[in-house]
Amino acid sequence: MTSEDLVVETEDELQIVKLNRPKVLNALREKTFTELATLFDKFASDPHRKGLIITGVGERAFSAGGDIREMMQMTSREAERFGRLAHRVLKKMESLQKPVLSAVNGLALGAGCDLAIACDLTVASERAIFGEPPPSIGILTPFGGTQRLSKIIGPKRAKYLFFTGETLDANTAYQIGLVNKVTKHEDLLEETKNLAHKIFTQAPIAVGFSKTLINSSMSKMLEEGDKLEVELYAKCFDTYDQKEGMKAFIEKRRPVFKGE
Template sequence: MQFDNLILEKEDDLAILYINRPKAMNALNAEALYELEEAIKEVKADPNVKVMIVTGMGDKSFVAGADISFILPLSPAEGRFFSDLGERVMRQFELLEKPVIAAVNGFALGGGCELAMSCDMRLASETAVFALPEVGLGVIPGFGGTQRLPRLIGEGRAKELTFTAEVINAQEAYRLGLVNHVYPLDQLMDQAKKLARKIAAKAPLAVGYAKFAINKGLQVDIETAMSIESDMFGMCCATADKSEGMSAFVEKRKPKFMGK
């Protein structure tokens, strides 16, 4: 599918999604959000794709937020609809059974920070900066930021960043636990692909089940969470990949996973 605001490339068993709105610093409007939804559907439907990487086109901006010129005239009802749309799209990254890595190559502000947080892992360039600046604009984060940031870095620190709209650099984001790793900008995509290929080499169904167990388990009490884990473990035992992986271990060879 051709996109106006995105570029979706396939590289072996990886999908690389570029947010491509250079005149708007890759900011998200409604059209871009709908295209993100379509891109996720395409990745989900492609059996050859095992891991997805999301990044911004260029070397200055991952996503510089939601498009302010688009939001400015919105009525309350329209604002609610736009927030619902953004939340729904971000949620699709979490619900995708394939891991998603954010390669944050510059500004990750507002909706951009929220997009990064909806991914499973975040790698940042040394030039990346993060913020939820919405209260300085008279609104609040509307794409899940008030919910994901506390889950990632804790309630107190999340409230401080949200209430002050403070901009933090990549090293501070790493210290807070918002990002997994920080790399020089010219190494970021290579490192993202290296991590993606390390994951892609594992049993894809098992990785998907593990993602589901972690994400779902974080929303419930520990007893229910462990029951979810047991369910996913049992589902793994129904796969050919489980037999292949364990047979390969016993036979001291490299497994050949088929995603079945």
């Protein structure tokens, strides 16, 4: 199956989903999340598929983040609706009783980083770059990044990434526990498939239960934090800084923020 936003391939027990907007570095938009929701529902009920891999089309990006041109047109109410959609889709993915792996083939920024780390396991190409730059365009992430990132790498490191906009290379991401494995770029997909097949040798019900229990250990905190994250994300769209930040990004210039 191929659409504007996704390429879906099957290899025996494995399903591979490729984010398919390489001209815009696989930017995630509302349509992308809607298609992912449908795909996850079908995958959950497919007895022939034991696991899923998410990666990006092209050599440059897994996903460089949300679609800024789409977000520029949103009101705060529309932004809140978009944030809630994204949260529902990622929670749907986390609730799957089958493993979901991300194969990060390049840039994983903002929403792209959030999607990658929401997967059960993350394998990164040596060229992968991770970061949380939304404050540099006047917003925060509405995709669960503030919550998941702080749980995975700790609040101090998470704050540093959000506050400064600095990025992490693949090896640094591995050292701090953000990714599970780093591979040569050309071996990324094959190594991720090998990891999936290694998981398939385990008892699938026990693997699914393990996933549920590990996720449940932080689900209540995530639920409360996610709700606040979406609310504050939407509030950003009522600010001057959001409009200036996104306009400056499109115009390829440094934004002039006013704190209003």
